[in-house]
Amino acid sequence: MSLVRDPTMLAQRPFVKMNGLGNEILVLDLRTDPEEVPAAAARALARPGVLPFDQAMVLYPPRAEGSAAFVRILNSDGSEAGACGNGTRCIAAYEAGRTGERHILFESGAGPLDCVMQPDGRVTVDMGAPHLGWEEIPLARPVADTSAYQIEGFAALGPASFVSVGNPHAIFFVPDVAEVDVDQLGATLERHPLFPERANISFAQVLSPDHILLHVWERGAGRTRACGTAACATAVAAARTGRTGRVVRVTLPGGDLKIDWRESDDHVLMTGPVALEFSGTLTPDMLTEAA
Numbered sequence: 001m002s003l004v005r006d007p008t009m010l011a012q013r014p015f016v017k018m019n020g021l022g023n024e025i026l027v028l029d030l031r032t033d034p035e036e037v038p039a040a041a042a043r044a045l046a047r048p049g050v051l052p053f054d055q056a057m058v059l060y061p062p063r064a065e066g067s068a069a070f071v072r073i074l075n076s077d078g079s080e081a082g083a084c085g086n087g088t089r090c091i092a093a094y095e096a097g098r099t100g101e102r103h104i105l106f107e108s109g110a111g112p113l114d115c116v117m118q119p120d121g122r123v124t125v126d127m128g129a130p131h132l133g134w135e136e137i138p139l140a141r142p143v144a145d146t147s148a149y150q151i152e153g154f155a156a157l158g159p160a161s162f163v164s165v166g167n168p169h170a171i172f173f174v175p176d177v178a179e180v181d182v183d184q185l186g187a188t189l190e191r192h193p194l195f196p197e198r199a200n201i202s203f204a205q206v207l208s209p210d211h212i213l214l215h216v217w218e219r220g221a222g223r224t225r226a227c228g229t230a231a232c233a234t235a236v237a238a239a240r241t242g243r244t245g246r247v248v249r250v251t252l253p254g255g256d257l258k259i260d261w262r263e264s265d266d267h268v269l270m271t272g273p274v275a276l277e278f279s280g281t282l283t284p285d286m287l288t289e290a291a
């Protein structure tokens with residue numbers, strides 16, 4: 001069997017374009033006829049003028065009882081992401097629209113994702129417990145205190161906090177996010193040797209003990225209007241360092257998320273809106289990058 005998949009195998013499959021706070025999400029429901037989505041197909045689909053997305057949420061048949069689907073998450077550069085908060089809210093709303101269920105469980109590489117539709121249309125996702133050990137994030141070398149570590153050469157930003165919520169995040173608390181060159185610093189730090197799997201880079205401004213302003217450079221997707229897992233990771237880092245309580249509002253360029261780092265079981269609950277944009281069918285030319 002050839003190891004190189006033909007991306008046009010995905011032609012004629014239906015797609016749904018959604019967004020969570022302006023985080024562009026493409027939903028590919030491949031449950032009835034599973035097919036691999038090669039990195040090149042993801043990159044081709046994400047091109048401007050085709051179906052520009054930050055993440056593609058690809059649904060495969062469930063592996064566990066009670067689960068609606070196994071989810072693979074692809075960034076616009078074709079790389080795989082372990083978790084995507086905004087995308088998970090989108091697929092929960094998609095599934096709720098299809099089945100009428102209000103409580104939906106998905107499985108991902110990073111574990112189960114328990115979703116609840118709220119009466120106001122927002123979606124709450126239980127993102128599980130954060131991972132705070134340096135090997136779990138992962139970092140390239142032992143860091144005893146992952147809540148505050150000064151990365152060499154970035155003294156002006158102050159110490160970073162590291163958190164994994166199924167994907168790696170570095171968070172810098174800064175006095176004024178508007179002053180930060182997110183594109184330049186994000187692109188450099190995403191590929192810093194401290195992060196063997198690269199990292200999502202966040203710049204956070206604490207406005208009050210229950211409100212954070214956040215700008216994010218995403219691994220594999222660049223600057224986005226919102227990043228759910230970054231909001232979760234930032235809320236954990238802020239509470240860990242005593243900057244906020246465990247329940248916060250996180251304001252991103254695309255809007256607000258409510259994050260609750262629940263004391264009873266350490267799980268992070270994220271609540272926010274989703275929007276359905278349009279749907280259609282994939283065509284061969286959408287799936288192949290111009291030579």
Ligand SMILES: N[C@H](CCC[C@H](N)C(=O)O)C(=O)O
Pocket residue numbers: 023054055075080081082083084085086087167168200218219220221224226227228229230
């Ligand atoms: N937009 C997503 C995060 C994608 C994470 C991805 N950029 C990575 O970890 O590689 C979110 O709402 O959580």
